[in-house]
Amino acid sequence: MYNEPIYLEPAFKERLWGGTKLEEIFHYKIPSDYTGEAWCISGHKNGPNTIKNGPLEGKTLREAWDGHRELFAGEEGEEFPLLVKILDSKKDLSVQVHPDDTYAREVEGENYGKTECWYVLDCEEGSEIIFGHHASNKQEFEAMVANGEWGDLLRTIEVKPGDFFYVPSGTIHAIGAGIQILETQQSSDITYRVYDYDRVGQDGNKRELHLDKSIEVTTVPHVDPEIERTQFYQEDLRKERLVEEKYFSVYRWDLEGECKGLTPEPYVLLSVIDGTGEVIVEGRSYPFKKGDHLIIPATVKTFDLKGNASLIVSNSNK
Incomplete structure (x- = not known):
């Protein structure tokens, strides 16, 4: 019987908006000064963690899920259901939205959509997130997106350390510059970009937007989820x-x-x-x-x- 904790090695992701806080705060050995994410508990194919100890040392969490389901009480499902990551946003992330399970399966052929939540670990004073929008119906939402009325459409909230946000699939959102969060989410890597500040990637081209899919999956009107701490x-x-x-x-x-x-x-x-x-x-x-x-x-x-x-x-x- 596996009778000990399973320790995991983080997997790092370089991002256009990333920085160095993951090293400064957690002393991780990051790959570059543009490290935006540490995937910390992940069985996802795009970044499964390696097990650091015990009988499965050197195996990935994905392999443990596939071959040792007793560790997870025999839970059903094709892949480990959750993904925990830490994000460092030196710059603003793109404005984005994620699909629910049904859309992810029918359109993307993936097991899970993406509902997530954020715990703010630290942030610069005055840092903001985008959480939700001001459109009252789908037609108004489509028109404001088409006309680039981002200032009127997007809803911003100032954050502080210790804040918590629950972000169901269909929620327009973005993490602003100067924030470090711990994110718990479904095991999904599906992101639809709505707006990216006209930035260009390393190839010199603007990054791809996914407006049609974003419009299809966005919840309109936005309603703040009720949570009670x-x-x-x-x-x-x-x-x-x-x-x-x-x-x-x-x-x-x-x-x-x-x-x-x-x-x-x-x-x-x-x-x-x-x-x-x-x-x-x-x-x-x-x-x-x-x-x-x-x-x-x-x-x-x-x-x-x-x-x-x-x-x-x-x-x-x-």
Whole structure:
């Protein structure tokens, strides 16, 4: 039986809008000064993580999902359902939207659409995101897109560290410059660009837009999703529920001491955003530090936590 946490090696993505904060904040060895994303818990074909320890060391999370489904309580599905990443936006990301499961399967031939959520780790003062739009119906939305009325169409929100946003498929959105977020999402890499500030890529050409598909999948009118952040204590562990919806539940855990008898429910994803500590399974200690990402598999019946640390924690609700 696999009776220990599964530690994962991040996979990095260079982006036009990326920077160096992933190295400065988490001490990752990044590939360039344009590193925009660390895929931290991923079984997706475009960036599966390598397992760093235990019987499956050197294998990918994708391989673990395919060959050892007991680690995930026998959960069904063609691929690991969630993807956790950290983004560093030195510059504005493109304005974009993602499809739901049905559209992704019928049009793109992919398993999942993309519903996601963001926890703001840090940001420059005055940083903003785009979240939603002001069009009242589809016809108005199409006309404003066609006429490039971006200032009137797009809705901006100023953010601060600790803010949380739930971003269902169909939501127009963009992360602004100067923000670092931890994103929990469905395991999907489908993005439709609506607007890209007329930027050019490394080839000197403007990046592709996907206006027809964007118009088809965008929710009109925009409605802010209702979420209620609630918290409770279990010994020295403060748990704050950020969102619970049909694809995933996401929490922030703040540990100041020790908490015993935790359960994976049925398996749990842990991303350490600050501090240090240890996972204890049947008396054996597994240390963790800021920037580590691990899975407590379903084959671990209970575990303890000890230390002083903050974590973003998620589980699949499939």
